[in-house]
Amino acid sequence: MRGSLSVRAIAALAVTPLLRLAVARYAVPAGTPNRTGCEGCGEPIRLGRAGLGPAARCPGCGARVGAPPGSVELAVLAALAVLALADATLAERAALAWWLGWVVPLALVDLAVHRLPDRLTWPAAAGTAALLGVAALTDSGPIPWLRALAAGIGLGLAFAATTLLLGRRGFGLGDAKLALSVGVLLGWYGWPVLVIGLLLTFALSAVVSLGLLLARRVSWSSHLPFGPFLILGTCAALLLTT
Structure with missing residues (x-):
């Protein structure tokens, strides 16, 4: 072993x-x-x-x-x-490995320059959805895959809506594109897993933001990159629920 x-x-x-x-x-x-x-x-x-x-x-x-x-x-x-x-089948592990391979550089880029490039977010979403489609054909049937697609599209649109409605106070379009793959991956395992992932994401963001405020490393008007929190919350949800 x-x-x-x-x-x-x-x-x-x-x-x-x-x-x-x-x-x-x-x-x-x-x-x-x-x-x-x-x-x-x-x-x-x-x-x-x-x-x-x-x-x-x-x-x-x-x-x-x-x-x-x-x-x-x-x-x-x-x-x-x-x-x-993570407790997953071989096909599910392939999808998770693909997603992780793209979000590692995404997190580091977001931390460095507060952006999530399309050349990394789109392949993450498309490949994860495709590999989970293979898992649906070989193991689980179409229902989890259809739910995953619905979750990915819904979460991406919800994040994008905050950009349109709130401008700079909302999430960026890069966050919305990352949310596509996050929604697909968490939605595959069920709606409760998606909700847990989002709760963990916002909890991590709140704790870190509060810590940085107390340490006077940021101000109330500072804009922290959200991509790393979304990635960490997703990983934590997968480990806690699968």
Whole structure:
């Protein structure tokens, strides 16, 4: 068992350069072209080049590239723990693994620049829905899948509605697109799981926001990225209910 977990951990960590590449490319302010090179010396950022390892340093000038050192690796190990502990069939695990693979860079990009790029949110939603469709064909039948689609569309529209009605005080459209995949994943396991996931998400957001306010790290007018809370709340709901 330990050997199997070690193999999985090594395999998961092997994808971290790809995830680091995604963070480095997309962690730029809205309206800015995706990053293609080191901001210090222009060294190209692509797979096969140094600088996408745990140290996160450019080989040319030593500047930091993308996510903080070790952050992607820790996030991948946490995602692997969620995948290992969740009670799911093989097809469901494939859907969860797909979702986790996209939301790890999404969380880090949102923390860095407060945005959730379409190039990460859309594949997360589409792939999760498709793989759960496979699970419906092989294991569970159409009802959970139809419920998952309804939950994903409904949650995405609900988040988008706050943007239209409340402007900057509501959720961003990036949050709404992330909510699509969250709704699909939680809705697959039932409406109560979806509700629990949302309650945990807002509870985590409230506790962290209050802590930062008391520590005077933010003010009442500060805007905290919501994507990481949505991802953590989803993972917590899956671990507590499946």
